Amino acid sequence: MVTVRISDDALAIACGADEVANAFAQAGATVERVSSWGMQWLEPLVEIDGKGFGPATPDDVAAILDGSSPLGIGAIAEHPFIAGQQRLTFARAGKTRPTDLADYEATGGWKGLARAREIGAEATVEEVVASGLRGRGGAGFPTGIKWRTVAAAAADQKYIVCNADEGDSATFADRMLMEGDPYCLIEGMAIAGLATGATRGYIYVRSEYPHAIAKLEEAIRRSAHLVAPFVLEVRVGAGAYVCGEETSLLNSLEGKRGEVRAKPPIPALVGLFGKPTIVNNVLSLAAVPYILAEGAKAYADYGMGRSRGTMPIQLAGNIKHGGLYETAFGISLGQLVNEIGGGTASGKPIKAVQVGGPLGAYLHPDQFDIPFDYEAYAAVDALIGHGGITVFDEDADMAGMARFAMEFCAAESCGKCTPCRIGSVRGKELIDRIMARVPRERDALEGLPQMHNAVKTPRSLEDEIVLLEDLCETMKFGSLCALGGFTPYPVLSALKHWPEDFGARRAVPEAAE
Amino acid sequence: MRDAKANRLDEIIASHSRREGPLLPILHDVQAEFGCIDEAAKRQIAQALNLSRAEVHGVVSFYHDFTAEPKARPVLKLCRAEACKARGVEALVDGAMAAAGDRVKIETIYCLGLCSAGPSAMIGNAVHARLDAPKLDKLIREIA
Incomplete structure (x- = not known):
C-alpha cells in the first residue's frame, strides 16, 4: 500500500487539497495529512516516497500512482527552493503531521523546554538575549531584553501573550507555523513562561484563520500535561487589523475596544490586566525552542550585523514561485524576487515590490541589491516588517x-x-x-x-x-x-x-x- | 417573561464565566448563534458582566466581525489587500457584484493569508484561492 502525503495547510485546502486527498484514499492509497513545505505554487503538492507532484487535481491521481504523471518535480528536499533555505523555525515544514505528538517528539520536539527546565529561568533569558533574536512581528525589538524586563518585574501574575493577529497582506508565516507546527509555538511559549515566571499564556489569533485556531486548540489540549503548570488559551480576534498592535491587542484580550494605549507604561511592566506581560509574535516565540535546544550561538551564527538568525520570508503577490523561504538575514531583495521567486507570475517586468505589508515601503527594482536586514531597510525609509514581500508587475498603478x-x-x-x-x-x-x-x-x-x-x-x-x-x-x-x-x-x-x-x-x- | 433566547444567552455567558476578559468570546458565540448582537443581547451581556450597555455597544461596533443586525444575505468575503490586488482581484470585482446581485453580499476583507495564490475568498470558514472570473462566478452562484 502506497503512502501519500498531502498538506492540510489552509492554502493547500483552498487550492483543492481535500479533494485530491479523497481521490487518493478512494484509489486505495494511505493518505497522511502533513504540514506544507511552503512551495505554494505547487500546492496541492503530493509526496510519495520523498518525491513530489504538483499542483495536483483529482484527475491526476491515477497518473501519479502509475508513475506516468508529468507533474513530478523529483525529490522535494532537493528542490532548489527547499535546498537553498536555512530552515530553523520551519525545520519541520512538510515533514510532520501537525498535531501528532509522536512526530513532534521524534523531530527534536520539547528539547528546548527540557533544557530550559534544566538551566533555569535566568540562564534561559540570557540564552535568548545572547541569540540576538529580535521581534519578528515587525518592530525588531530584542526579544531577550523584553523577557529580562518581565522576569525582573515583581507581580503575583504575569502573562505570555502571543500576537498571532497576522493581518499584513503578503504574510502567512504565522499561519503556516500555527497550522503546520503548533507544538513549536506552544513549546516557545512554555519556555517564555518558565523564563519569566508567567503561568498563563494567550494566543490571540485573527478570526480569518479558522484552520489555525482549530489546530492550536487541538494541540493545546493534547500537550497540556507536557507544558504544565503553564496554561494556554486561544483567543479569537474579531476582524480588526489594528489589534496586531500590541497594546490594542491587550485591550481586545481584556474585552475592550481594540484601541491603542499610549506608551509608556510598556506592556512588559503594565500589560494584560495591568500585569507584566510579554507580547511576542508567533515567529519570535517559535524561534525559541531551537535557540534553547541548540544554543544561542548556533542561532546567532546566522545573519548579518545586528540582524541575527533567520527570517521566514514570505514571497507573495504577482510572483511565479510564491511561498515560504526561511533564510539567514543578508539575502538581497533581487535574489529573493528574481532568482528564488522566478519573477512575476504574469511574466511581465517587475514594477514594484512592497516589503513589510500594508505599512511597508514600495521598493523600486533599482534597489534590488538591498540586503535583508532591519538597519539596511530603515536606512532607505523602508521596513522588513513581518517579512512579507508583494511583487507587482508593470500594470500596477502606484x-x-x-x-x-x-x-x-x-x-x-x-x-x-x-x-x-x-x-x-x-x-x-x-x-x-x-x-x-x-x-x-x-x-x-x-x-x-x-x-x-x-x-x-x-x-x-x-x-x-x-x-x-x-x-x-x-x-x-x-x-x-x-x-x-x-x-x-x-x-x-x-x-x-x-x-x-x-x-x-x-x-x-x-x-x- | 423571559424567552428562550434570553435563557440561551445566559447559558452562553455562564459557559465563559471562568475566563479572564470574557466579553469577546461571549460576543463571538452570540454572533455565531443568533447572527447578530442585538440591543436586548447587549443589555443582558452588560448586566451579567457588570458593564454599562454603552461599553458593550462600543465593543460590538468596534469590530468588523460583530453586527447589530442579522445579515439577510449569504456573504462572500473577497480579499482586496495588496497581494490580491497584485494578482488582479480588482478586475474581478464588477463581475462579482453583478453575479451576486441582491442575493449574495460581497464583503471586502483584508487578507486571508493566501497571498501567493490570490485572488482569494472566504465563505463561512471555507477558503478558496487562485480565483479567476469563472471560478468566482461559480462560487457566488453556488453559495447557499
Whole structure:
C-alpha cells in the first residue's frame, strides 16, 4: 500500500487539497495529512516516497500512482527552493503531521523546554538575549531584553501573550507555523513562561484563520500535561487589523475596544490586566525552542550585523514561485524576487515590490541589491516588517496603491489619535484629487476677507503633492502607533519612485542618493 | 417573561464565566448563534458582566466581525489587500457584484493569508484561492 502525503495547510485546502486527498484514499492509497513545505505554487503538492507532484487535481491521481504523471518535480528536499533555505523555525515544514505528538517528539520536539527546565529561568533569558533574536512581528525589538524586563518585574501574575493577529497582506508565516507546527509555538511559549515566571499564556489569533485556531486548540489540549503548570488559551480576534498592535491587542484580550494605549507604561511592566506581560509574535516565540535546544550561538551564527538568525520570508503577490523561504538575514531583495521567486507570475517586468505589508515601503527594482536586514531597510525609509514581500508587475498603478494605503488606514484606524483617524481620510481625498488632476479650489472659508494667510489661488498639482508630503510627515510623527505612523511609508515611497503615476514629473535625482 | 433566547444567552455567558476578559468570546458565540448582537443581547451581556450597555455597544461596533443586525444575505468575503490586488482581484470585482446581485453580499476583507495564490475568498470558514472570473462566478452562484 502506497503512502501519500498531502498538506492540510489552509492554502493547500483552498487550492483543492481535500479533494485530491479523497481521490487518493478512494484509489486505495494511505493518505497522511502533513504540514506544507511552503512551495505554494505547487500546492496541492503530493509526496510519495520523498518525491513530489504538483499542483495536483483529482484527475491526476491515477497518473501519479502509475508513475506516468508529468507533474513530478523529483525529490522535494532537493528542490532548489527547499535546498537553498536555512530552515530553523520551519525545520519541520512538510515533514510532520501537525498535531501528532509522536512526530513532534521524534523531530527534536520539547528539547528546548527540557533544557530550559534544566538551566533555569535566568540562564534561559540570557540564552535568548545572547541569540540576538529580535521581534519578528515587525518592530525588531530584542526579544531577550523584553523577557529580562518581565522576569525582573515583581507581580503575583504575569502573562505570555502571543500576537498571532497576522493581518499584513503578503504574510502567512504565522499561519503556516500555527497550522503546520503548533507544538513549536506552544513549546516557545512554555519556555517564555518558565523564563519569566508567567503561568498563563494567550494566543490571540485573527478570526480569518479558522484552520489555525482549530489546530492550536487541538494541540493545546493534547500537550497540556507536557507544558504544565503553564496554561494556554486561544483567543479569537474579531476582524480588526489594528489589534496586531500590541497594546490594542491587550485591550481586545481584556474585552475592550481594540484601541491603542499610549506608551509608556510598556506592556512588559503594565500589560494584560495591568500585569507584566510579554507580547511576542508567533515567529519570535517559535524561534525559541531551537535557540534553547541548540544554543544561542548556533542561532546567532546566522545573519548579518545586528540582524541575527533567520527570517521566514514570505514571497507573495504577482510572483511565479510564491511561498515560504526561511533564510539567514543578508539575502538581497533581487535574489529573493528574481532568482528564488522566478519573477512575476504574469511574466511581465517587475514594477514594484512592497516589503513589510500594508505599512511597508514600495521598493523600486533599482534597489534590488538591498540586503535583508532591519538597519539596511530603515536606512532607505523602508521596513522588513513581518517579512512579507508583494511583487507587482508593470500594470500596477502606484498612485492607486498609495491611495489604497490611506484607504486601508482609514478603514482600520482605531480612532484614538487624530493624525491616523482624520489624516488617513484626508490623505485619501488628496490622492483622489491628484489622480483626477483636479486640484482643490479655495473653499468658502478661505475666501473670507479675514483669512489673510489663506492662499489666494487654487492649489496646483505641485501644491497638492507638497500637502500630501506634509500630511505624511504629520501622520508619521504624530500618530500613536505604527498604523498611522507607517502608512506614510507606502505613500511616500510610491510618490518618490513613481512620480509619473501621480502626474508629476520625475525629480532630478538628489546628490545624496 | 423571559424567552428562550434570553435563557440561551445566559447559558452562553455562564459557559465563559471562568475566563479572564470574557466579553469577546461571549460576543463571538452570540454572533455565531443568533447572527447578530442585538440591543436586548447587549443589555443582558452588560448586566451579567457588570458593564454599562454603552461599553458593550462600543465593543460590538468596534469590530468588523460583530453586527447589530442579522445579515439577510449569504456573504462572500473577497480579499482586496495588496497581494490580491497584485494578482488582479480588482478586475474581478464588477463581475462579482453583478453575479451576486441582491442575493449574495460581497464583503471586502483584508487578507486571508493566501497571498501567493490570490485572488482569494472566504465563505463561512471555507477558503478558496487562485480565483479567476469563472471560478468566482461559480462560487457566488453556488453559495447557499
